[in-house]
Amino acid sequence: MVSLKRIYTIAGLVLAIVILSMVAFTTWYTVDESDQAVILTFGKVEEGITEPGLHFKLPWPIQSVEKLSKETFSLQFGYEEKDGEIKDFPEETKMITGDENIVLADLVVQWKITDPEKYLYNAEDPEEILYDSTSASLRSIIGSSKIDDALTSGKAEIEAEVRELLTSLVNKYDIGISVLAVKLQDVELPNEDVRKAFTDVTDARETANTKLNEAEKYKNQRMNEAEGEKDALISKAEGEKAARLERARGDVAVFNKLYGEYKNNPDITRERLVLETLEQVLPGAEIYIMNDDGNTMKYFPIRPLEKEQAKPKEDGGADNE
Template identity: 75%
Template sequence: MSLKRIYTTVFLVVLAVMLGIVAFSSWYTVDQSEQAVIQTFGKVEEGISEPGLHFKMPWPIQTVEKLSKETFSLQFGYEEKNGEVVEFTSDTKMITGDENIVLADMVVMWKITNPGKYLYNSDDPQAVLYNATSASLRSIIGSSQIDEALTSGKGQIEVEVFDLLTSLMEKYDVGISVTAVKLQDVELPNAEVRKAFTNVTDARETMNTKINEANRYRNQKMNEAEGEKDAIISRAEGEKAARVEQARGDVARFNSLYAEYVNAPDLTRKRLILETMEEVLPYAEIYIMNDDGNTMKYFPIRPMERTETTGTTPKPPTTQEGSGTNE
């Protein structure tokens, strides 16, 4: 075999290897759950997030780094291993704004939004996120009261931690975006303190219950009093209207009697006397006398009327001579 032929064979082998490298390193695939970043001689050029087959310059000119697009979970203050929870008390121990000690842990949901910055702006971007979470949570807990941290203020604490942590990650610029935060547990440091706080909380709830019951009782009594007041006012208004109408009727009756009296004063006077006696002495027998003083005979109509009305036998009329009303 000649030397020329050997050189030709070696050249063809090298060329085939180079062509193979170019062919295999110029195409790459990005999955739907992935995102890629292209580097030209180590410099980040662009990020690729669209799934599918893509072309690049062959190695070693350009290289590709692929990262996941899924949402990750950062467990602050504890770690789950093989179904067991390992707590890091030194990380979760914090001081509240009213100088009480609590243990607070949190879950942070995050994702990679800039692969280039995630790869090259920090040696350990997840450590940056962990430290930023610690700083944010301690800052918010440090400005909150212990009652808020342990009871109804957890939602507001989560909102404030999310806002502060988001602003810190934007400032650190490591390609990470925080999507959500969730407080897991906020506890007191030991069982004795937890029991004391529970007793205080129970007493406060009992106080609130008693206050609510007292307010309901007060409202009930006030409503009853208002109803009674309205009823009294309504009865008074009705009685007022009745008395006014009665007074008007009495005035009209008096005016009518007065008009009759003006026309026939003697007759009207005698009639009024007789009517008054009937009202004052309803069971008395009235005798009408002549001017000579002799008793007149009369027919006892009234006893018979009472007998027909009541169905009883009338008593014998009483005869009184020399007394009665003159007509």
């Protein structure tokens, strides 16, 4: 018969071995570089651990460890991508724009856990809250946007507004999540006929804009040419004005000089002016000068005299050479 004392001894040894094993295996833990951890003391969060490596704690059930990933997660709204295949959920992505058109919009949200304590204990399902917040934010922004903006050039602005609204909702719910980025994947019309009609309208609008731009370009070109012609005419007129003013000043100077000579010798100056005028009006003509009484006519050989005067000058020039 085995004595009762022996049974107690064996049971005590087994219990001691179990306790020592539990202490040995539950007083240390490791944290990877991609993980973060929180220490729980009787279920209450004591501290967060983000440093990778080996760490120690009190044995279970006094303290326990919850590990969470530090990586960036992607929330796919309106579709699901697995093994390279994409599955759409059009009923979730169907929404009405601000100008009462129906579109299908899906997006992806980049997020990460920034507060493990709040992520674990402030909500039962933080990812579900994030999904619902994403849906509410996207529908709100699309509902206040025009269909042209949602389908064409306004996507970047819609993304920024969705991210801003989603971030405010997540912060309000305080679930330990931070939104890093929001990216619209597809925004399209619900069926092929509507898409084709919208494409036709968009093409017509782009054609109209192209024509308007070409007309504006032609208008600017013609305006520039007209401005250039105007400036050229003004410049020419200014030059003509300056030239005429200079000629007038020269004529005035000549007149003043002649007038001064005329005052000194009126008869000689008058005859000289008459001869010069005749020379200009009748170049090459033979000129006869008559006395004032009209009885005797005298020939005044101006041309031969000029030729006689010119010959000595030419001869003298030849000799000098």
